[in-house]
Amino acid sequence: MFHRVIDFKKLRLNMSDLTPNGNNKILFGNMFKSDGFSVGLLFYRRKRKKNESVVVLNLGDFIHEEVVADYQPISLDPERKSLFTAVVCLESTKQIRKSSTKEYYHLTGSTVYSKKLESRKQRSGILPIETNMPTSKTASPDSYHEHISYMLTHLNKLLMFYGRDTARCHFQLYQCRQRAPEMIVNMLTHGTAKYNKLKRKKKRKKNVKRGEKKKKSNMGEKEYAKLDKTAKKHVQAQKSSMRGGKQTVFDNEKTREAAGELIVLTIDEFKTSKTCSSCFDSNLGIVKTPYFKGNSVLACPKCKKVWQRDVNAAINMMTISRAVWMGEERPEVFTRSK
Incomplete structure (x- = not known):
């Protein structure tokens, strides 16, 4: 029934490839979910067989002449607070390339979305509701009962706020999360416009009147000091929740390695x-x-x-x-x- 409703050709898939025949690499899970704006389909991927050989290369499998003639060597050091610091090429005129976690999450769109979401919460009165919410991570029945009672009291307001209006933003964030690792890996391998002036687009200079300065988007130290403890915890939790960028970029590198675009050692x-x-x-x-x-x-x-x-x-x-x-x-x- 699903192949009559959904056109799988848009996904570059044929229904014959999704029908179980014993040799399928991908199977359709006969399930799709919708939030009113986007649709999510469920697919199953075949597990790698144990007898399939996996070739693991190391530095000793290459020679200097081969590397100079056929490859562009890049030494990559994953940082603690940033995504990577890389040295490109063997010559003395080597190039240093960097990417920070701040840059990565800007590409995912989460920083801009978080700022807009916080302003919406303040205008609608959701911020104090979430700030004063009792924790659900407890072993005490009384504390958990308090959490349930609090949620039921404010359930209608929360459902109205996180309704269909946020579906578009969630889908756009999903697109940006898929796009950001690709852009970071391209920056690492090809430099992109960040390290290549010829690839940069010429932008018109904006006329700014003297005496006018753009307001900083980040919260200043004085404003942060004026907040109470609960608000400070909320801001710190929002900043500390940004994790996983390094692993996502590494997984994207391994995906490109499987496609034959590069080799990861x-x-x-x-x-x-x-x-x-x-x-x-x-x-x-x-x-x-x-x-x-x-x-x-x-x-x-x-x-x-x-x-x-x-x-x-x-x-x-x-x-x-x-x-x-x-x-x-x-x-x-x-x-x-x-």
Whole structure:
């Protein structure tokens, strides 16, 4: 019945491919859901058989001449607060490419949507309802009963707020979440307009009157200090909930590897961030100043160079790869003691 109602050709699928015959890679689950704006279809994917061989490549499977002639090597260091820091090419004129989690979530559209959603909550009075909501994560029957009573009291307001009007925004966010990892991987492999001036579109300059400044979208320190504890927790939870960008980008890289577009190799990062990439001294020290906090800036006491931790690690990873491709052993400073 579903193939009469739904045109699967729009999805580049034929009904004969979805009909169970023992050789299908994808099966239709005979289920679709709708929120009034978009429709979600359920498909089943065949599991990988145990006897199917999986080829795992490493650095030793390549040689230097092959890499220079056929590939563009990129050493990638996943950061703690950012998505990645990458060093492109083996030459001395190597390029450093970076992408932050702030940039990733801007591409997904979640930051703009969160700002609009917060303003809507304040106007409609939903924000104090959600702020004062008792937690449902409890083992106490009385506390859980309090949560249920609170939800039933404000259920109509919550359903009216999260009704059909938010369906369009949810679908657009889904599209952006699918698009953002592709854009990040393109930035990593091809540079895109961020690292290639020729690909940038020329934009007209907007005339801004003197004395007028754009208001910052982020909440200032003074405004944040005026909030009560419950509101501060709400803001902190919203910021800390942004996770999973690194894993999503890595999964997209593996998908492209399966399609034959690139090859992903893993490497041991032992002492790559603690060793100077210029003189290979392993006594890098953290630069401490009263102007900023953290351990991302390192200084070498031997050659007096200052490094950003992740850039230094990415360069060392490229040094290790070059040594292996040249037929040499892994540098001793990056070798684990047996």
